[in-house]
Amino acid sequence: MSQVSLTFPDGSVRTYDAGTTGRDVAESISKSLAKKSVAIAIDGTVRDLSDPVVDGQIEIVTRTDPKALELIRHDAAHVMAEAVQELWPGTQVTIGPVIENGFYYDFAKAEPFTPDDLPKIEKRMKEIIQRNKPFTKEVWPRNKAREVFAAKGEAYKVELVDAIPEDQDLKIYYQGDWFDLCRGPHMASTGQIGTAFKLMKVAGAYWRGDSNNVMLTRIYGTAFAEQEQLDNYLHILAEAEKRDHRKLGREMDLFHFQEEGPGVVFWHGKGWRMFQTLTSYMRRRLAGTYEEVNAPQVLDASLWETSGHWGWYQENMFAVKSAYAFTHPKDEGADNRVFALKPMNCPGHVQI
Numbered sequence: 001m002s003q004v005s006l007t008f009p010d011g012s013v014r015t016y017d018a019g020t021t022g023r024d025v026a027e028s029i030s031k032s033l034a035k036k037s038v039a040i041a042i043d044g045t046v047r048d049l050s051d052p053v054v055d056g057q058i059e060i061v062t063r064t065d066p067k068a069l070e071l072i073r074h075d076a077a078h079v080m081a082e083a084v085q086e087l088w089p090g091t092q093v094t095i096g097p098v099i100e101n102g103f104y105y106d107f108a109k110a111e112p113f114t115p116d117d118l119p120k121i122e123k124r125m126k127e128i129i130q131r132n133k134p135f136t137k138e139v140w141p142r143n144k145a146r147e148v149f150a151a152k153g154e155a156y157k158v159e160l161v162d163a164i165p166e167d168q169d170l171k172i173y174y175q176g177d178w179f180d181l182c183r184g185p186h187m188a189s190t191g192q193i194g195t196a197f198k199l200m201k202v203a204g205a206y207w208r209g210d211s212n213n214v215m216l217t218r219i220y221g222t223a224f225a226e227q228e229q230l231d232n233y234l235h236i237l238a239e240a241e242k243r244d245h246r247k248l249g250r251e252m253d254l255f256h257f258q259e260e261g262p263g264v265v266f267w268h269g270k271g272w273r274m275f276q277t278l279t280s281y282m283r284r285r286l287a288g289t290y291e292e293v294n295a296p297q298v299l300d301a302s303l304w305e306t307s308g309h310w311g312w313y314q315e316n317m318f319a320v321k322s323a324y325a326f327t328h329p330k331d332e333g334a335d336n337r338v339f340a341l342k343p344m345n346c347p348g349h350v351q352i
Contacts (some may be wrong), residue, residue: 006058016053023049026060036062038187039071046071048137048185055246063192063225070098075135075193076223078101082178083124093180094156094207094216095273101233102222102228106205108156112217118199121219125197132191133176137184139169145181156207158182167254178310196230197223203315211319211338212303213311218315229352270298295348307347310340317343 002018006025016025022040026033026049034175039046042054046067061067077096084091084107096105107113140148142161149157160181164170173182175190187193199221205215224230240245249255254271259266267275283292301319304310310317318341325334342348 004053005055006053007055007056009059019052021050021052021061022047022058024052025058025285032059033062037184037307038063038068038192041067042087045186048186050137051185063194068187071185071187072193072225073098073103073223075190075222076103076197076221078175078180078182078186079125079128079193080121080199080219080221081107081180082128082175083121086128087120087124090153092154092156095160099311102200104218104220106207106216106218108207108214108216112204112319113202115202118219120203122197122199126195128175129190129193129195132189133164134174134189135186136174137186138172138174141173142166142170142331144171145170149181159348161200193223194225196225196227198219198230198234207211209311209314210306211305211314217220236286293349293352295342295345295352298339298341301340303347303351304340305341307350309343309347313343319340 003015005013005015005019007013009248014028015027023037025040026037032289033276037049037051037060040051040053041047041061042058043056046061059065059067063072077098080103081096082107083091085093088109090109094106094108096103119264130242142164145161146158149161157180161170170352171182171184172179173184173186199219201220203216203218203220207216222230224233249271252270253268254274255265255267258266274305287294300321302308304314304317320339320340321338324336325333325336328334
């Protein structure tokens with residue numbers, strides 16, 4: 001039988017039979033390490049414990065390893081999706097990636113989620129985590145994946161299956177009976193996620209970031225290896241909220257925002273003088289070095305899609321359609337384009 005050569009962090013080299021899994025390697029070192037392990041990393045790439053090892057430098061990843069944080073958040077996103085479908089059968093799950101400081105999942109549901117739903121979802125997530133179901137991976141033929149998701153009414157998953165290149169495997173990850181299309185990797189079981197997580201907010205998000213597609217509901221969350229880390233993160237957010245420019249602007253009588261003008265500023269006398277003073281200072285500093293231009297405040301959403309801003313910031317952007325399009329939805333000749341207030345100057349300046 002062929003052999004696999006593994007180099008460990010201490011520089012030692014061991015050989016194993018081909019087909020040996022990451023879990024087997026951890027158990028060969030110690031039972032306690034195997035119990036704490038959540039994944040392996042070979043040449044820096046994190047893999048499932050159930051994956052066969054290949055030649056390279058290996059690390060056994062535990063929950064306290066920095067590499068485990070993305071796994072904890074990834075698995076928490078899957079558990080959130082399972083919790084949602086248990087609580088609201090018929091809800092479709094779409095995509096749920098790990099992002100900076102947390103994760104999100106987009107859902108298609110007749111009635112959008114509200115912040116009041118988050119505690120219920122968190123409670124069900126804790127129940128699922130306590131079940132400690134193993135994550136198991138299967139590779140399905142494309143036709144099977146399409147048929148299974150179509151039968152479940154998961155139209156978005158069918159679309160995702162069709163978008164995966166023919167030369168890539170279709171990986172399905174189970175956690176108990178619930179499963180999802182996912183490239184992985186995952187930890188060994190839901191119990192390894194722990195309970196240091198929190199769902200943060202809900203927002204709207206267009207499917208695939210395209211304003212011509214249906215609006216989904218996005219639930220944001222975060223998770224950490226330890227409760228203390230989560231508490232520290234929430235404390236930082238609370239302190240930042242105290243220094244929120246919207247709050248300070250109102251308290252210092254500089255400016256304010258209100259519902260009738262989302263995304264635009266009502267400048268007060270003191271604030272506008274400060275704005276003008278800063279503008280004059282910058283003009284003096286940059287005179288002879290830069291040429292001042294001015295781009296539109298509102299632009300077609302297609303420009304923001306091209307620049308990439310729409311995909312990243314759409315839930316915090318302010319989008320509008322023409323009044324005629326709103327009042328005459330059946331008029332096929334109406335201008336149904338979506339426009340958005342600019343979140344940044346650069347795409348407009350590039351046009352100049």
